[in-house]
Amino acid sequence: MTSVAVVGTGAVGSMALWRLAGRGIPAVGFDAYAPGHDRGSAGGESRIFRTAYKEGPRYVPLLREARELWAELDRGAGRRLLTPVGGITVGPREHPAVAAVLAAARAHDLPVEVLTGRRAAERAPEYPLRDGEVMVADPDAGYLRPEPAVVAAAAAAEQAGARILRYTPVKEVRQDTTGVTVVTEDGGEHRFTHAVLAPGPWARRLLPDLPIAARAITSTWFPRRYETLFDPGRCPIAIRVGEPAYSCFPSMDGAGVKVNLHVPWRDLDSPDALERSAPPAYVRQVAAAVAATLPGLRPDPIRVATFADAFTPDGHGLLGTRGRTVIAAAFSGHGFKLAPVFGDIVADLVETGTTTRDIDHLAPNRPLRRSP
Numbered sequence: 001m002t003s004v005a006v007v008g009t010g011a012v013g014s015m016a017l018w019r020l021a022g023r024g025i026p027a028v029g030f031d032a033y034a035p036g037h038d039r040g041s042a043g044g045e046s047r048i049f050r051t052a053y054k055e056g057p058r059y060v061p062l063l064r065e066a067r068e069l070w071a072e073l074d075r076g077a078g079r080r081l082l083t084p085v086g087g088i089t090v091g092p093r094e095h096p097a098v099a100a101v102l103a104a105a106r107a108h109d110l111p112v113e114v115l116t117g118r119r120a121a122e123r124a125p126e127y128p129l130r131d132g133e134v135m136v137a138d139p140d141a142g143y144l145r146p147e148p149a150v151v152a153a154a155a156a157a158e159q160a161g162a163r164i165l166r167y168t169p170v171k172e173v174r175q176d177t178t179g180v181t182v183v184t185e186d187g188g189e190h191r192f193t194h195a196v197l198a199p200g201p202w203a204r205r206l207l208p209d210l211p212i213a214a215r216a217i218t219s220t221w222f223p224r225r226y227e228t229l230f231d232p233g234r235c236p237i238a239i240r241v242g243e244p245a246y247s248c249f250p251s252m253d254g255a256g257v258k259v260n261l262h263v264p265w266r267d268l269d270s271p272d273a274l275e276r277s278a279p280p281a282y283v284r285q286v287a288a289a290v291a292a293t294l295p296g297l298r299p300d301p302i303r304v305a306t307f308a309d310a311f312t313p314d315g316h317g318l319l320g321t322r323g324r325t326v327i328a329a330a331f332s333g334h335g336f337k338l339a340p341v342f343g344d345i346v347a348d349l350v351e352t353g354t355t356t357r358d359i360d361h362l363a364p365n366r367p368l369r370r371s372p
């Protein structure tokens with residue numbers, strides 16, 4: 001009978017456990033910490049959900065399924081994990097990312113609108129356009145609450161019969177012809193028919209042969225000048241492309257508005273060595289971006305926090321099988337929104353060895369060059 005170890009119960013691992021347990025497949029999660037912790041990729045209060053996907057139209061069907069699964073998780077948790085406030089991409093009309101958003105929308109008939117002038121100012125007064133810029137509005141976008149979402153998925157999994165071994169780091173996963181052995185740091189050995197590796201930014205430790213880089217992403221929160229702006233019940237999430245480039249969220253707690261500047265992320269030897277703060281040069285850069293483009297914010301940050309994530313050289317994650325092991329890793333800074341559908345695909349791969357969903361672009365054995 002099938003039995004599964006899920007190593008890592010962060011965003012993707014917790015969703016995989018939820019989907020496996022929901023199918024009646026016995027599953028045990030292992031985590032070095034506990035679901036909902038903020039030392040991996042899933043900390044920092046908010047995540048963007050969007051459907052007109054500049055990373056490629058082939059993600060759109062996955063995003064549609066993810067949205068359904070977020071709604072299912074919401075219903076089970078009895079709280080809103082995905083808040084559909086809509087989203088905008090702001091930038092020069094001819095910018096390739098604007099073109100990519102429009103191409104994804106066209107390919108899948110998504111109801112996006114291109115706004116300028118008064119219509120843009122009415123839709124999102126927080127984000128004034130500069131000369132030559134447009135606003136592309138995606139009504140199916142919104143924001144996710146990452147820590148409660150991971151806690152909710154883990155709780156749903158446990159309720160459906162999964163077990164989670166918290167504060168139990170895994171040292172090694174060995175597979176042979178009849179099953180897999182999970183060896184924990186405390187010397188335990190656990191036997192299953194299959195394993196799922198969802199170790200987030202720690203991926204290199206369990207998957208040393210794959211070209212996965214751990215990187216640090218810094219979030220910075222700025223105070224609002226006006227209480228009416230960045231309201232979490234109304235303000236869309238935003239991605240600004242061009243110069244400067246960043247993502248920006250409504251104010252979750254009324255105190256600060258989170259801005260993630262899009263710069264080359266800093267490489268990390270290990271997420272365990274993550275510096276939680278950020279270099280002054282980075283803080284000056286994000287403060288200058290706020291001063292130049294977000295007049296509703298005061299440009300001195302009130303909070304700075306850095307998180308780790310795992311990246312592949314081509315910016316697409318790794319999802320597929322290797323013998324009795326499913327690899328679900330390195331979602332490259334944009335995997336949270338897709339975590340429920342990735343979790344369901346993991347369950348397909350465990351149950352049948354294949355999936356009907358289009359994930360060829362995520363194949364772990366695709367040609368990938370190591371980053372320079």
Ligand SMILES: Cc1cc2nc3c(=O)[nH]c(=O)nc-3n(C[C@H](O)[C@H](O)[C@H](O)COP(=O)(O)OP(=O)(O)OC[C@H]3O[C@@H](n4cnc5c(N)ncnc54)[C@H](O)[C@@H]3O)c2cc1C
Pocket residue numbers: 007008009010011012013030031032033034039040041042044046047048049168169170171198199200201202203205206217218219260307308309328329330331332333334335336337338
């Ligand atoms: C600052 C920031 C902003 C982001 N913004 C967005 C966004 O707006 N929208 C979006 O869609 N995505 C976004 N992402 C990306 C998204 O958050 C990640 O792709 C996603 O969280 C990856 O999930 P994961 O399960 O792979 O990793 P994680 O959530 O980090 O989970 C990995 C888990 O594995 C455990 N683990 C690792 N190794 C072991 C081991 N050996 N033994 C036991 N346990 C182990 C860890 O403790 C952890 O719980 C962002 C990421 C960051 C860092």
